[in-house]
Amino acid sequence: MAEEKKAEEKKLFKVTIDNITVDVEPGTTILHAARMVGGDVTPPAMCYYSKLKGSGGKCRTCLVEVAAGSTADPRPMPKLVASCRTTVMDGMIVKNITSERVLEARAGVVELLLINHPLDCPICDQAGECHLQDLSYEHGKEGTRYEFKRRTFTPHNLGEYIQLHMTRCILCYRCVYTANQLTNKREHGILDRGDHAEIATYIEKALDNEFIGNVIDVCPVGALTDKTFRFKNRVWFTKPMDAHRDCPTCSGQVQLWMRGDEVYRVTARKDEWGEVKDTTEGKPGWICNDCRFHKKSVKDWVIEGPTQVNRHSVISQGHYVNTVTPKETLPEVMGGRAPKLLMNIHKVSDVNRPEIQLSKIEGPAHSDDFKPPTP
Numbered sequence: 001m002a003e004e005k006k007a008e009e010k011k012l013f014k015v016t017i018d019n020i021t022v023d024v025e026p027g028t029t030i031l032h033a034a035r036m037v038g039g040d041v042t043p044p045a046m047c048y049y050s051k052l053k054g055s056g057g058k059c060r061t062c063l064v065e066v067a068a069g070s071t072a073d074p075r076p077m078p079k080l081v082a083s084c085r086t087t088v089m090d091g092m093i094v095k096n097i098t099s100e101r102v103l104e105a106r107a108g109v110v111e112l113l114l115i116n117h118p119l120d121c122p123i124c125d126q127a128g129e130c131h132l133q134d135l136s137y138e139h140g141k142e143g144t145r146y147e148f149k150r151r152t153f154t155p156h157n158l159g160e161y162i163q164l165h166m167t168r169c170i171l172c173y174r175c176v177y178t179a180n181q182l183t184n185k186r187e188h189g190i191l192d193r194g195d196h197a198e199i200a201t202y203i204e205k206a207l208d209n210e211f212i213g214n215v216i217d218v219c220p221v222g223a224l225t226d227k228t229f230r231f232k233n234r235v236w237f238t239k240p241m242d243a244h245r246d247c248p249t250c251s252g253q254v255q256l257w258m259r260g261d262e263v264y265r266v267t268a269r270k271d272e273w274g275e276v277k278d279t280t281e282g283k284p285g286w287i288c289n290d291c292r293f294h295k296k297s298v299k300d301w302v303i304e305g306p307t308q309v310n311r312h313s314v315i316s317q318g319h320y321v322n323t324v325t326p327k328e329t330l331p332e333v334m335g336g337r338a339p340k341l342l343m344n345i346h347k348v349s350d351v352n353r354p355e356i357q358l359s360k361i362e363g364p365a366h367s368d369d370f371k372p373p374t375p
């Protein structure tokens, strides 16, 4: 009763999502209200990004069912609505995972997003931290009904830092908003319409603004990746560490992706929704190109400690304390015989330097142990 009175005083709206009621401020979107509840109740969002104005409303992964519009008008909304763009009303009842219609529609959206997306996760640098990969596992179907040729594009070179794989792009517009809102000279955008729509620079131009590297962090798939990290390691073999430096351009608060004492990649810190975290001063923690691409030595950073990684993420595998090593079963199933070496990987691999036996070196492998990447 006292709580109800308090909510009334503040003029908060009551919204019920999957049978859980929260009080939110007027103007809050359904997605934000669901994020306040957290867990499975929160719809996935592939194009919405809270730090980018105008984002959302493109991908339809965040669809929910509004079973009652408000206390004043409790009629249900006839169609599913995009939760990132629909604001709550007092007394609204929303269904996300409790709605069969939503789950069916979301599976359809995943199928549509995957129509043209190549299934190249084994060679994609985004694997392990790709939102589309997670979405497909959680909401997709195991097969596709698509029988036609997938879209292909003429490759565009975006300069020395950013690699574009247009076939992986889901046209979420996040990178376009990032370039628009963080840099003073946007050079890329979505050209053409419909099936021909693509991310490109109009006349072949490099993206070289000092904050443009943030497009890599906002891209939910592997369409924009870091050329300085490309093919160097899988994210789940690296250990993310929080670190900072005194940077004259940005907050300097980053995440280092390390293996041994080698820094393989530098990114902004991300929150539980996969979005750039706020800095300790409460501003969005975008980082500059200098921190991201040029500070790849431990000496450049003050390391704060290991990043807290969600234990459901593949990146948390084998990290830190309490690692349980599974029992070695090979000798048992081989009846005591030693397993035969089927192939000497050092001889056939295009990646290793053949004179270096990776299993014999001390400590983890470093980039010096691999062949330099072909430009």
Ligand code: SF4
Binding pocket: 168, 169, 170, 171, 172, 173, 174, 175, 176, 199, 218, 219, 220, 221, 223, 224
């Ligand atoms: S390149 Fe990435 S961030 Fe840009 S529109 Fe495509 S999917 Fe979105």
Ligand code: FES
Binding pocket: 044, 045, 046, 047, 048, 056, 057, 058, 059, 060, 061, 062, 063, 082, 083, 084, 085
């Ligand atoms: S996240 Fe709402 S439409 Fe994409």
